[in-house]
Amino acid sequence: MTLLDVTGITKSFGAVHVLHGVDFHVDAGEVVGLVGDNGAGKSTLMKIVTGMYSADSGNITLEGKPILGFDPGERRSLGIEMIYQDLALAKQQDVASNIFLGREPVRKILGMNFVDRATMKREAQAMIDRLGARLPAISRPVGSFSGGQQQSVAIARALTFDPKIVIMDEPTAALAVREVQGVLDLIRQLKSEGIGVILISHRLNDVLSVTDRIVVLRQGQATADLTTSETNMAEVVSAIVGGDDMAAAAEHESRG
Amino acid sequence: MTPTSTQGKPAPSLWKRLQAGSIEQLHVRLESLIVLIVLAGIMAMLSPFFLSVSNFLNILLATSTIGVLAIAATFVIGSGGLDLSLGSVMGLSGVVGAYVGVNWGLPMPIAVAACIGAGAAAGFVNGTIVTRAYVPAFIVTLGMLGIARGLALVISDGRVIYGLPPSMVYLGQGRPLSIPMPVIIFVTTAIVMHCVLAYTRYGRHTLAIGDSENAARTAGINIERHRRSLYTLSGALAGLGGLLFTARINAGDPTAGLTYELTAITAAIIGGTNLFGGRGSILGTMVGALIMGVLQNGLNLLAVQSYYQQMAIGAVLILAVFIDQYQLRKETRV
Numbered sequence: 001m002t003l004l005d006v007t008g009i010t011k012s013f014g015a016v017h018v019l020h021g022v023d024f025h026v027d028a029g030e031v032v033g034l035v036g037d038n039g040a041g042k043s044t045l046m047k048i049v050t051g052m053y054s055a056d057s058g059n060i061t062l063e064g065k066p067i068l069g070f071d072p073g074e075r076r077s078l079g080i081e082m083i084y085q086d087l088a089l090a091k092q093q094d095v096a097s098n099i100f101l102g103r104e105p106v107r108k109i110l111g112m113n114f115v116d117r118a119t120m121k122r123e124a125q126a127m128i129d130r131l132g133a134r135l136p137a138i139s140r141p142v143g144s145f146s147g148g149q150q151q152s153v154a155i156a157r158a159l160t161f162d163p164k165i166v167i168m169d170e171p172t173a174a175l176a177v178r179e180v181q182g183v184l185d186l187i188r189q190l191k192s193e194g195i196g197v198i199l200i201s202h203r204l205n206d207v208l209s210v211t212d213r214i215v216v217l218r219q220g221q222a223t224a225d226l227t228t229s230e231t232n233m234a235e236v237v238s239a240i241v242g243g244d245d246m247a248a249a250a251e252h253e254s255r256g
Numbered sequence: 257m258t259p260t261s262t263q264g265k266p267a268p269s270l271w272k273r274l275q276a277g278s279i280e281q282l283h284v285r286l287e288s289l290i291v292l293i294v295l296a297g298i299m300a301m302l303s304p305f306f307l308s309v310s311n312f313l314n315i316l317l318a319t320s321t322i323g324v325l326a327i328a329a330t331f332v333i334g335s336g337g338l339d340l341s342l343g344s345v346m347g348l349s350g351v352v353g354a355y356v357g358v359n360w361g362l363p364m365p366i367a368v369a370a371c372i373g374a375g376a377a378a379g380f381v382n383g384t385i386v387t388r389a390y391v392p393a394f395i396v397t398l399g400m401l402g403i404a405r406g407l408a409l410v411i412s413d414g415r416v417i418y419g420l421p422p423s424m425v426y427l428g429q430g431r432p433l434s435i436p437m438p439v440i441i442f443v444t445t446a447i448v449m450h451c452v453l454a455y456t457r458y459g460r461h462t463l464a465i466g467d468s469e470n471a472a473r474t475a476g477i478n479i480e481r482h483r484r485s486l487y488t489l490s491g492a493l494a495g496l497g498g499l500l501f502t503a504r505i506n507a508g509d510p511t512a513g514l515t516y517e518l519t520a521i522t523a524a525i526i527g528g529t530n531l532f533g534g535r536g537s538i539l540g541t542m543v544g545a546l547i548m549g550v551l552q553n554g555l556n557l558l559a560v561q562s563y564y565q566q567m568a569i570g571a572v573l574i575l576a577v578f579i580d581q582y583q584l585r586k587e588t589r590v
Contacts, residue, residue, distance in 0.1 A: 072473070090464045112451070
């Protein structure tokens, strides 16, 4: 079943045409790698999916329901989560505040809605434990954590509200080897829970090892949609840099 | 300050635990609390008049107008913004309230509403220009500083408006249970606004926007709408400050509140509000305002020239920011 369906998305910034009608889809429980050169439009496309940018034309549906009319907050509550490359954390706030930012549970006291700190702390701790992340203290500002620990908080934020689809923008770029394996394991776990995952990465080894399909974005169009089990590094690289099928085939052959 | 060890695991020092506890439970920085207590102690030793209920109420009364403005400054600065028009908007509001009450002879509640409404309107204009026209807050509110002051002089024709209705004067000079009305209004406002900033979604989002606009935006917070409401709130609080001042002196003075924005911002910063947004609490700001109030009151009791008081407050401001930045650099990787 198609979870996320993106059709004919175009986007220009002034005179610069970034996306020229992109089509791609993600099924439930499917991991799709989104690769392409710098400037191919990967981040722009994902920001259109999350609602940070508006599309010039085209359509996006989640479980068959058009979502382009919704703002970023509404799309999150529909189940679209994104883990940004810069993590997008509020560094002076503590772990619970970051995880629940924009979706704080409230309790009514004297007619005023008060943020339910106790629930937030408890659930934040439970999510951190579930991820197996080791944080110095949950009540500390996240700015005092290491890069890997901060990423754990960003991941916890994306997973706390039962997402349907999780977009990860370069989640392994800044991590040590062991932490990379942790992220890849997490992606496999999300897949097993029926969550769709879009993985944006320049590390093609990671992409090849964890995805079901690889969509290649080139000059603002989805130029290739490869099944991971039937492709290889050379074909992906060739699709990214723009060698045609012949060149890719030739390279493929030359390797025997 | 050596860390004590329990079972080989280094425990945080008593100082660190007190610091964390103070911020977590009271939302006040331990350093500013200690400065306030030490300052009060020194003043008590130097002047026999300092430690008395009436002097304490005097300090609160003298702090009430600035205190209300400092609450506004905490919200706006905590969100990563700035409102330099606080003092001028306060002056404008006072004149509008006095004009409605005296020249139009309308009843007290309408004059009060006009006073606070004028402030809110000026704040709404600030917020709209900042969020819709993308002019930096520094420039917008600096412009409003001039516009509001000019408008106050235009409305009052440059003259002080005397003869407020008695029910309005009561808000500034009344003393139910021998507590001055401005103190009651100020303390109530502070408690309510403390709860808003520390415990409501509105307050948490305010600090999150100041901390990282990107984080707040990706979390689905409507930053433009939130910012505009903050400037409107700031203006409304400036209006309340104008009301307290006008009612207390029983006159609408178009020059009221001159440079008050600087004092209000100073109180917020001394109280631990991060100059660049993301951190701040009203209780902290109240401690900051009280530090300045105690300093002024004590130096008054000691008959020190007011010129020196200004110097002392300036020095405290720089010292407070120094300590803040020093600790921030030590503790966080930004």
